[in-house]
Amino acid sequence: MIPMHKVFMPDNIDEVMEPLRKVIESGWIGEGPKVLEFEKQISDYIGNPHVTALNSCTSALQLALRLCGVGIGDEVITTPMTCMATNEPIVLTGATPVWSDVDPDTGNIDPESIRQKIGVRTKVILAVHWGGYPCDMDEINQIAREHGLKVIEDCAHAWGAVYRDKKIGNHSDFCCFSLQAIKHFTTGDGGVLMCKNEQDNQRSRSLKWFGIDREQRRENRFGIAEWDIIEAGYKFHMNDIAATIGLAQFPYLNEIVAKRRGNAAFYQENLQSLQRVKLLTEAEDHISSYWLFTIKVEDRVNFIRYLAQNGIAASVVHARSDSHTIFANYNSSGLTGLDEFSEKMVCIPVGPWVNEEDRRKIVAVIREQCW
Ligand SMILES: Cc1ncc(COP(=O)(O)O)c(C=O)c1O
Known part of the structure; x- marks a missing residue:
């Protein structure tokens, strides 16, 4: 995995x-x-x-x-x-x-x-x-x-x-x-x-x-x-x-961040044309250090299962805070951006342990399902 x-x-x-x-x-x-x-x-x-x-x-x-x-x-x-x-x-x-x-x-x-x-x-x-x-x-x-x-x-x-x-x-x-x-x-x-x-x-x-x-x-x-x-x-x-x-x-640290950026650039290049995957937006003067590489997909549960079946861990990493009981009393109505993001987002491995072979495999597996 x-x-x-x-x-x-x-x-x-x-x-x-x-x-x-x-x-x-x-x-x-x-x-x-x-x-x-x-x-x-x-x-x-x-x-x-x-x-x-x-x-x-x-x-x-x-x-x-x-x-x-x-x-x-x-x-x-x-x-x-x-x-x-x-x-x-x-x-x-x-x-x-x-x-x-x-x-x-x-x-x-x-x-x-x-x-x-x-x-x-x-x-x-x-x-x-x-x-x-x-x-x-x-x-x-x-x-x-x-x-x-x-x-x-x-x-x-x-x-x-x-x-x-x-x-x-x-x-x-x-x-x-x-x-x-x-x-x-x-x-x-x-x-x-x-x-x-x-x-x-x-x-x-x-x-x-x-x-x-x-x-x-x-x-x-x-x-x-x-x-x-x-x-x-x-x-x-x-x-x-x-x-x-x-x-x-x-x-x-610099090497770690650079490897994460390299993997992210690879995903951006190779996933951007897919119909069923949406990449996040990035502005030129906001440079991420990619602790996570997040994409948005429609059928997230099956997407995560499909990746797992192919030896790739994918995860939502954090559940929105207002889904926890301790925050149940705070108003969370009208958060339409959050609803959209939190329902579709999923993170794929991007850290320095993801080597060339791994990232090619990740892209190939996603492309096969998400064309
Ligand atoms: C967004 C965010 N804030 C805070 C923390 C807490 O960090 P720590 O475990 O160092 O207290 C985490 C840990 O994963 C986090 O993801």
């Missing part, structure tokens, strides 16, 4: 195991120099100096909502076309998720729908780059500026994606990335929060670890330095074991 997802590891596993062994033997496995080194590399890669390494993207989202001051009675305009991890943190703050519609040709949140959903309680717009294809960030940030709102980007799928000549991770108040097992690259589990400004970055660094301000040491009565706690925080930090795995993987 050609898998839909696969954990990335360098071919020479010693590249991970040797530094890992050193860290484990060093006696320091908590948050330390490896996390700082990893943050520096991510920061240089994205071009954003305000990077906090965390234990997951879900934590990054929760932290971003906290930094936006979201709480009971507030509303967050968000997309239902995502992982539950995007929208559960909203509910946990006591705020209400307000579903925006999505563009049926991309799966991304629709700026026009966002405008229609803004009310007096709206505090944040939360955008997800579906499959790694950048949302219309200029339009979304313009709406936010007009209404005094904050913008959070869920970039879990979007390592290496580019919007208008800048890597995703630079456009909004908060950008949340995932390093979970099957993402572009991984630390086992992990995440990163990138902030637009230094003040938020400082607060993020304090809140990730109980709200301790490590810059503000004070001496206790035994003459030993201790830290002050300035506000209640979380235990969201990354540890040096995770960072060491990330550092060993990081040199491969």
Whole structure:
């Protein structure tokens, strides 16, 4: 079976195991120099100096909502076309998720729908780059500026994606990335929060670890330095074991993204003329990093079964959030773009494990059924 997802590891596993062994033997496995080194590399890669390494993207989202001051009675305009991890943190703050519609040709949140959903309680717009294809960030940030709102980007799928000549991770108040097992690259589990400004970055660094301000040491009565706690925080930090795995993987990120783009270009070229397959729309200044390659088909259940019978895993990956019981009480009427996208979309394997033979087979199998 050609898998839909696969954990990335360098071919020479010693590249991970040797530094890992050193860290484990060093006696320091908590948050330390490896996390700082990893943050520096991510920061240089994205071009954003305000990077906090965390234990997951879900934590990054929760932290971003906290930094936006979201709480009971507030509303967050968000997309239902995502992982539950995007929208559960909203509910946990006591705020209400307000579903925006999505563009049926991309799966991304629709700026026009966002405008229609803004009310007096709206505090944040939360955008997800579906499959790694950048949302219309200029339009979304313009709406936010007009209404005094904050913008959070869920970039879990979007390592290496580019919007208008800048890597995703630079456009909004908060950008949340995932390093979970099957993402572009991984630390086992992990995440990163990138902030637009230094003040938020400082607060993020304090809140990730109980709200301790490590810059503000004070001496206790035994003459030993201790830290002050300035506000209640979380235990969201990354540890040096995770960072060491990330550092060993990081040199491969460009290659991973390039392979995904190569496979996507192959599919686009070879599936575009088919009657029964619709490709998603892409603008030239939105460059996807293809964590997913999504197509739209009419008879999805049989399509997925047919691919499975031919040794190809295909999947919807995420069910729309409003299909889950915990979100049943939030209004999801009138989401026609979402209805169309979520009923027809299906993802086919696009990761670096898909080799020339695999992708030819995938195209041939789809062509036979979907001419
Ligand atoms: C869109 C999206 N957001 C957030 C997450 C959560 O990431 P993590 O597992 O790092 O918390 C995922 C994970 O798959 C995701 O797909």
